Amino acid sequence: MRNKSLYQKINWSLIILLFLAALWSIVSTFAGLAAGPGQESQLLAVLGPDQMAGLVILVALMALLIWKWKRLFPFSGPLALVLGGIVYAWIFFTFTTGWVRMTGIFGFMLAAGIGFLLVLIYALLSVFQKSK
Numbered sequence: 001m002r003n004k005s006l007y008q009k010i011n012w013s014l015i016i017l018l019f020l021a022a023l024w025s026i027v028s029t030f031a032g033l034a035a036g037p038g039q040e041s042q043l044l045a046v047l048g049p050d051q052m053a054g055l056v057i058l059v060a061l062m063a064l065l066i067w068k069w070k071r072l073f074p075f076s077g078p079l080a081l082v083l084g085g086i087v088y089a090w091i092f093f094t095f096t097t098g099w100v101r102m103t104g105i106f107g108f109m110l111a112a113g114i115g116f117l118l119v120l121i122y123a124l125l126s127v128f129q130k131s132k
Contacts, residue, residue, distance in 0.1 A: 003125070003129075004073075004074075007073070007074035007077070007122065008074075010077070010118070011074065011076070011077025011078075011080075011118075012077070014077065014081060014114065014118070015077060015080055015081060015084070018081060018084065018110075018111055018114070019084065022084065022088050022107060022111075025103065025107065026088075026091060026092075029092075029096075029100060029103055030043060030095070030096075033096065033100065039098070040098045040099060041096060041097060041098030041099050041100035041101075042096065042097050042098060043095060043096060044095070044096065044097045045094065045095050046094060046095075046097075047094065051090075051093075051094045054090055054094075055090070058083070058086065058087055058090060061083055062083060065079055065080060065083060074122045075119055075122060077118065078114075078115035078116070078118040078119045078122070079115065080115075081111045081112075081114055081115035081118070082111060082112050082115040082116070084111055085107060085108035085109070085110065085111025085112050085115070086108060088104060088107040088108055088111065089104035089105060089107060089108040090104075091104065092104025092105075092107070
């Protein structure tokens with residue numbers, strides 16, 4: 001693979017950028033919810049069996065991705081973005097109630113869209129490189 005360094009830079013840049021954006025979004029949203037009682041959306045931790053099962057599945061998927069990181073390259077970065085989007089949505093669905101949960105869905109859709117777009121671009125680039 002000729003452009004391994006370029007793929008690594010793209011992957012890590014997007015992972016770090018989206019991680020920082022997600023962290024800022026979570027902190028600002030949760031701070032706003034904590035400061036304004038009586039709103040329709042609230043902070044409310046619901047850690048039932050469904051949320052725990054989701055957490056176990058997410059941890060297992062993260063461990064599998066870390067274990068196979070080099071083998072999946074360059075698609076490991078986009079997969080990490082999609083998995084990060086799922087974690088982002090899980091956080092909002094576990095610790096909030098009301099309309100603010102839509103933020104989690106939006107974050108997941110953004111991360112999944114970027115991840116799937118990268119997979120498509122990397123797949124097309126690898127096909128064109130093999131044909132040369």
